[in-house]
Amino acid sequence: xxxxxxxxxxxxxxxxxxIVAGITTFLTMAYIIALNxxxxxxxxxxxxxxxxxxxxMSGGASLAVGLLTNSPIAMxxxxxxxxxxxxxxxxxxxxxSWQTALGIVFIAGTFFLILTVLGLRKIIVEAIPKSLIxxxxxxxxxxxxxxxxxxxxxxxxxxxxxxxxGPMTLTVLIGLLGLFVMVxxxxxxxxxxxxxxxxxxxxxxxxxxxxxxxxxxxxxxLDISPIAFKLDILGALKLGFxxxxxxxxFIDMFDSIGTLVACCHKARMADEQGRIKGLDRLLSxxxxxxxxxxxxxxxxTTAFAESATGIEQGGRTGLTSVVTGILFLLAxxxxxxxxxxPKFAAAPALIMVGLFMAGEIKKINFDDLEEAFPAFxxxxxxxLSYSISKGLxxxxxxxxxxKTASGKVRxxxxxxxxxxxxxxxxxxxxxxxxxxxxxxxxx
Numbered sequence: 001x002x003x004x005x006x007x008x009x010x011x012x013x014x015x016x017x018x019i020v021a022g023i024t025t026f027l028t029m030a031y032i033i034a035l036n037x038x039x040x041x042x043x044x045x046x047x048x049x050x051x052x053x054x055x056x057m058s059g060g061a062s063l064a065v066g067l068l069t070n071s072p073i074a075m076x077x078x079x080x081x082x083x084x085x086x087x088x089x090x091x092x093x094x095x096x097s098w099q100t101a102l103g104i105v106f107i108a109g110t111f112f113l114i115l116t117v118l119g120l121r122k123i124i125v126e127a128i129p130k131s132l133i134x135x136x137x138x139x140x141x142x143x144x145x146x147x148x149x150x151x152x153x154x155x156x157x158x159x160x161x162x163x164x165x166g167p168m169t170l171t172v173l174i175g176l177l178g179l180f181v182m183v184x185x186x187x188x189x190x191x192x193x194x195x196x197x198x199x200x201x202x203x204x205x206x207x208x209x210x211x212x213x214x215x216x217x218x219x220x221x222l223d224i225s226p227i228a229f230k231l232d233i234l235g236a237l238k239l240g241f242x243x244x245x246x247x248x249x250f251i252d253m254f255d256s257i258g259t260l261v262a263c264c265h266k267a268r269m270a271d272e273q274g275r276i277k278g279l280d281r282l283l284s285x286x287x288x289x290x291x292x293x294x295x296x297x298x299x300x301t302t303a304f305a306e307s308a309t310g311i312e313q314g315g316r317t318g319l320t321s322v323v324t325g326i327l328f329l330l331a332x333x334x335x336x337x338x339x340x341x342p343k344f345a346a347a348p349a350l351i352m353v354g355l356f357m358a359g360e361i362k363k364i365n366f367d368d369l370e371e372a373f374p375a376f377x378x379x380x381x382x383x384l385s386y387s388i389s390k391g392l393x394x395x396x397x398x399x400x401x402x403k404t405a406s407g408k409v410r411x412x413x414x415x416x417x418x419x420x421x422x423x424x425x426x427x428x429x430x431x432x433x434x435x436x437x438x439x440x441x442x443x
Contacts, residue, residue, distance in 0.1 A: 002319065006070055011316040018072075020192040021315025022323025025074050027198050028306040028349045029324070030341060032058065032076045033331055039082045040299060043098040046226035051335060053224055053296045059328030061289040061301050066321030069281045072267050073307045074324040075289055078255060082299040084247065095244060096235075098227075102294045103236030108248035109290030109300065115253075116283045120415075125257055126275055127415030130363070132395060135375035137262035137360035139382030139391050140305050145354025146383050151347035152176075171344045174204045179348035186352070194309055194349040201345035214336035222332060227297030243429050250426040252300045254389040256286045258382075259303040262357065267311045305388075308353045370406055374399035393423035 002008070002015060037050035054077055061075035085101055095101045115121045128136075149155040152175040156166035166172065178201030185193035205211040236245070260283070264276045271277065282303070289301035310320045361379075366372045374395045382391030400420040403412050412420075 006317040006319045008317060008319070013314055013316045015319065017314040018317060018319035019323050020195055021072065021310035021313040021320040023327065024192065024195040024198075024313045024349065025072075025304075025307055025310030025315065025320065026324045026327040027195065027341060028309045028346050028353075029058070029074060029076055029304055030331070031343060031346065032079065032304075033328075033335060035079065036077045036082055036298065039079075039086055040098075043086045043101070045098050045297065048221050049224045049226045049228070050298065052222050052332060053228065053293075053298050055328050055332045055335070056224075057289065057293045057296065057298055057301050059325045059331075060292070061285065062321045062325030062328060064285050064289070064325075065282065066318030066325060068285065068318075069278045070318035071264065071269065071278060071282060072311050072315035072317060072320035073260065073263055073282065074304050074310070074321050075286065075301055076304050076328075077293060077298045078252065078300050078302040078304075081248070081252060081255070081302065084251065085299040095241065097232070099230050099232040100235040100241075101244075102231035102297060103233040104241055104244050105248055105300055106231055106233055106291050106294035107236055108245050108252065109287055109294060111245070111249050112253060112287035112290060113284065116280065116287050119280070121253065121257070121283045122279050123415045124419055125261060125279060127413040127419065128261070128396075129371060129399070131365060131368075131371040131375050132378060132399065133261050133265065134360040134363040135378040135395065136258050136382075136392065137265060137357050138364075139379040140258060140262045140308075140388060141354040141357025141360070142379060142383035143354075143386070143388065143391075144305055144308070144350045144357070146386075148347040148350030148354065151343040151350065152179075153344060170208060171205070171210055171342070174201050174208065174210065175344040175347055177201060177204055178345055179351060182348055182352050192313060194313055194352055197348055197352075198341065198346050201348065202341050205342055205345055211340055211342050214340050217337055218333050219335050224296065229295060230297060231294050246425065246429060248300060250393075250422060251387075251389040252286075252290060252302055254392045256283070256302045258388045258392055259305045259307070260286075262360075263303070263305070263307045263311060265360075266308055266357065267316055306350070306353070308357060309349050312353055312356050370402050370408070371399070373402060389426070393426050396420055396423045397427070 008014060033051060033054055036054045037047045040050050041047040058076035065071055065073050065075060153166045153169060153172045155163050158164040178197040181200045182193050182197035185196055264270060269277050286302055293301040364372060364375045377398050378391050378395030381394045382388050385391055396419050400412055400416060403409065
């Protein structure tokens with residue numbers, strides 16, 4: 001029955017492979033269980049309730065993707081999006097409360113859904129040239145690698161050069177051991193190589209005392225009442241909040257589009273024309289998950305780039321996402337155990353995925369500068385700006401500008417013009433008030 005529902009034979013995979021892939025994806029994403037509550041609690045939200053809601057949203061959204069789209073894509077509250085959520089409430093104080101911020105997220109999610117139902121999001125995806133699609137995969141791969149190197153401790157902050165190589169500490173050596181295991185097993189084509197690397201590194205961390213064993217293995221604190229159903233939609237319906245709504249809408253839309261395009265192509269879900277099968281459903285679930293997350297009390301939920309770890313382990317169907325989703329729901333009870341896996345143990349998996357995704361660079365024609373330059377900008381800016389959406393915005397804009405300057409306007413699809421306008425708005429929105437005031441001085 002499982003075989004027929006998920007079409008395992010058609011996808012040339014097995015239940016065992018899909019389970020291993022789902023576990024691998026979960027372990028590389030599990031950090032969000034601790035990190036999302038840690039970030040959002042700075043906005044005054046209850047941390048324990050956030051842990052529960054993070055597990056519920058990650059599990060529920062991943063299950064929905066697996067069961068309704070048969071895709072190996074996992075979802076969870078987006079890491080960059082939760083930081084923006086807190087920044088707008090606490091640092092910039094452009095939003096008066098986290099309840100209003102949740103209302104803004106709900107409205108942004110509603111716009112996502114409308115755009116998806118109208119087919120506009122799919123049109124946007126299919127308007128992106130193939131070379132840029134490959135660049136998105138490479139850029140996300142570099143981004144993931146950078147995060148992995150930071151989590152491992154090989155790359156650290158530096159006041160003079162921004163980043164530099166870190167010292168060879170015991171935790172770094174343990175992480176490198178896990179990385180070596182992954183590389184070796186991958187060469188030998190052993191199923192679950194990334195998962196085994198994480199397990200070995202975690203066991204080594206326990207042996208050398210770098211991980212404290214959990215004080216308890218089961219938690220019973222599952223109260224979500226402090227933040228659930230507290231969103232303020234009416235309070236968010238103010239003209240002054242348009243900028244915040246647009247910011248969430250753009251970042252979530254292009255983060256999810258970038259991740260879905262890269263991961264779905266990696267999972268061989270695209271046809272000969274590069275169109276992704278089931279993209280409408282994936283985008284709809286992304287939008288609904290954002291709305292549901294706002295109702296329960298968390299920042300936008302979106303597709304996770306770490307899904308590529310499971311895909312690299314052979315995950316090709318929704319069974320991978322179902323396994324990941326079930327593990328997130330089980331984590332509601334075993335949160336202390338999940339949190340015992342240290343970042344430096346899971347980090348090597350991100351580095352390996354970055355390596356695998358970088359292979360897409362072969363599909364970019366660097367002899368054609370009109371497409372090579374925008375592709376290069378996307379790859380570099382995603383990694384160096386630490387933002388998928390900003391990297392895409394710079395790349396899409398440069399593509400349209402170069403084609404226009406070269407007298408090849410007809411090669412830019414109408415939807416690409418819309419993308420470029422949105423990209424320009426996204427990159428300049430925070431400067432518009434100052435520009436308006438400057439123009440007023442001449443009037």
